[in-house]
Amino acid sequence: MVAARRHRPTMQEIAQIAGVSVTTVSHVLSGKRPVNPHTAERTLAVIRHLGYVPAAAARKLKSGRSGLLGLVVPDLTLSYFASIAKGVETAADAADCGVIVCSSSYSPRARGARYLDLLRDGTVDGLVYAPSGHSMDQQIGNLARDFAIVAVDEELLDFDGVSSVTSDNLQGGRALGQHLAELGHRRAVVIAGPTEFGSTAERVAGVRESFPNALVLHGEFSEESGARLVGDAMRSSLEFSCVVAGNDDIALGAIRQLRRDGIDVPRDVSVVGFDDVAAAALVDLTTVRQPVLELGARAAQLLLAELSDQDRVATLERLPVELVIRGSSGPVAAATRAPQGVRLP
Amino acid sequence: MVAARRHRPTMQEIAQIAGVSVTTVSHVLSGKRPVNPHTAERTLAVIRHLGYVPAAAARKLKSGRSGLLGLVVPDLTLSYFASIAKGVETAADAADCGVIVCSSSYSPRARGARYLDLLRDGTVDGLVYAPSGHSMDQQIGNLARDFAIVAVDEELLDFDGVSSVTSDNLQGGRALGQHLAELGHRRAVVIAGPTEFGSTAERVAGVRESFPNALVLHGEFSEESGARLVGDAMRSSLEFSCVVAGNDDIALGAIRQLRRDGIDVPRDVSVVGFDDVAAAALVDLTTVRQPVLELGARAAQLLLAELSDQDRVATLERLPVELVIRGSSGPVAAATRAPQGVRLP
């Protein structure tokens, strides 16, 4: 049996029992004006005894602040976004804020808008938003005129009033390109993410500094996309000795497909990714590590700063990334110096 | 520049502009009493025009319901719990509820209690709680007398008034044991999780039906623990041909350690896990799949039911699991029929 819920004490009741006014109880709790030590102690005793906690709704109604932040990510089960969530939560927690997490992708389409209502109805004071490349980005951008919103992971393109925290994607792409060039590679295929994302263009630009003539194919940030596009590249008349993937999922798919086609990684073809998700270490993938926890934490801090200072200028922060060299990238086979790489069937 | 926040319209203002009373506005929105179609349309026009959304706090203050559920998991970045979160969120969303996610493990210790205040201060209407085996379980159990709480993943031991939704761990252990027995294995080492969890004992009991004499070692649900304990087993005088891990993380650690010691998996020793997290497929691990999304969704549904019907009896649901056979388990080497398995150095 579920026990009957106990009555939650109100401040009024605490006041009555302690023999003081609600005003005093309120001030004992907030410390916003001096209270006689005796009175305070007696009041606190009652509060502790009854396990009293002020009702959040009533407090919010007066103060206009809920002490809650919202976080919208495409999919919480992707470890990349889960880590961002962890970062946001940690930073919010340090500021005594709770976090409401919403996954935009797996909510029934019609419901997506519901999340935005959490902002409109004041449930949350502000929002950390990870752009998904879908129509929601547009709505969020419009809302940003009226509410505190910070973009994380990707910039909210076309909305320059919105602060954002992203990784230094250009530098990441550059690091991968240089790494492969140093290994002797001269011909690369880039399997990039969707064109809607700024990060896609930046990563590609970084790689192009070392591989100006690389073939660039755009797809989704998924294993399927990586497998399909690397297959397309294989079936073309192009020769290449390395594949630069737009993220680790794409890289995983590419490796799977290459091996299925009898291509050895890294002996025949090197493959590198981006993100350094947990799976990257498992399959020994060379990649660029994004500071995911910091990404989330910094976004939350920016949001909190914006909430306490209405006149802050929108900023764009790019956090440094780190090349993680593992076993999926290696030197070009010595025998075939030029042109190197895969031959078509 | 962050634009100045626009004034959020109140119901009062809507009423004034539409030329009706707040009561009517309220009823136009809730539909709880008939309104003249003309009036309704005019009112709705104003509401839409101003983008009005009722203030959540005020609504909550009257109704006593926040429309928010809390979810506390040990660590959101573990894909297992992320999936449970997804399940909870999906089910809550279907009931028009939001979800506040808290990770108990990575909140500064003193703050853990803050999450419980979300319940006490009415921010959330109820809580889905994934036991962590720590002191918080005790506090949560006590709170369950006064608030709606449903345990997920593990039972909240010693608190039989709390409903819980778990996997059928006994059946899972049984399936693993039978699978290995059918492959010809006769000597097993079980590297189980912490003794604090009911699931640990249940999984072990299931395995024991096929391996009554198995050596059972208890540790944490982590790779480190798996690696360390399988190392201990190797250095003992015990012979074994298979390792049953308490979860996939343990199994991953065990495989890593075995390979480091020159033992081939599955040729020399078979290893099986539990959970079927994403990494399991990557390393080709035989395991038991838990219905994680259903686990979360069912817990949320139970919680919602409890919230709308105070007199519900506490239930204990065990969802069915599924054996997933992959490459980490194989037949005992034919040459060494009895005794089989690893010899000590």
Next chain:
DNA sequence: CTGTTAGCGCTTTCAC
């Protein structure tokens, strides 16, 4: 079909 009114539980002037 519609409006008036009394709060929900708290914070915060204002007065003592």
Next chain:
DNA sequence: GTGAAAGCGCTAACAG
């Protein structure tokens, strides 16, 4: 050092 009282924005009797 303390209290009375006016709301915050909404819902739901209770009248019309």
